[in-house]
Amino acid sequence: MSLQAPSTRVEEFKAENRARRTTYEKAYRLKNKDRIRAQQREYYRANRERILAQFKKSYIVRRDAIRTGQNASLKRLRAELKAEVLSHYSKGTMICACCGETEPRFLSLDHIHGGGNKHRREVNARGIGLYRLLRKQGYPDGFQVLCMNCNFAKSAYSTCPHQRHEKDAA
Numbered sequence: 285m286s287l288q289a290p291s292t293r294v295e296e297f298k299a300e301n302r303a304r305r306t307t308y309e310k311a312y313r314l315k316n317k318d319r320i321r322a323q324q325r326e327y328y329r330a331n332r333e334r335i336l337a338q339f340k341k342s343y344i345v346r347r348d349a350i351r352t353g354q355n356a357s358l359k360r361l362r363a364e365l366k367a368e369v370l371s372h373y374s375k376g377t378m379i380c381a382c383c384g385e386t387e388p389r390f391l392s393l394d395h396i397h398g399g400g401n402k403h404r405r406e407v408n409a410r411g412i413g414l415y416r417l418l419r420k421q422g423y424p425d426g427f428q429v430l431c432m433n434c435n436f437a438k439s440a441y442s443t444c445p446h447q448r449h450e451k452d453a454a
């Protein structure tokens with residue numbers, strides 16, 4: 285036995301029915317406009333508190349949904365911008381120029397010749413603002429992609445330990 289009823293026919297019938305009902309309801313509403321409005325007013329007076337509370341509740345739910353959506357799309361836009369800029373400064377490889385780290389969330393932008401803080405102050409941009417600025421400026425030279433560890437080590441010890449090891453070994 286198949287569960288698939290002759291669904292097309294049923295759907296057509298439902299659609300026709302819906303259309304008929306809508307037309308009928310429209311005509312009814314038009315004819316009884318004033319009476320319906322009076323009824324609604326009366327209903328509202330009797331249930332004011334409940335209606336307002338319900339309205340407020342659905343408003344808050346909607347507002348939160350919109351905010352969440354906006355946050356999500358902002359997050360996505362930021363991630364796309366970061367990926368674009370890091371991709372450029374790693375020549376499309378998206379890997380740390382020092383240790384080869386590939387986890388995108390660990391990667392960051394490094395001012396090759398130092399002076400990152402000074403530059404950030406000068407252009408008054410950091411984080412995502414700096415990414416936006418660099419893209420706007422057509423990707424000026426002087427930046428590379430390093431992972432957080434290598435970036436931190438470079439600024440704290442001037443050379444990343446990774447590079448020292450290589451020198452020691454040589």
Ligand SMILES: [Zn+2]
Pocket residue numbers: 380381382383384385430431432433434435
């Ligand atoms: Zn690294």
Ligand SMILES: [Zn+2]
Pocket residue numbers: 382383433434437444445446447
């Ligand atoms: Zn390193």
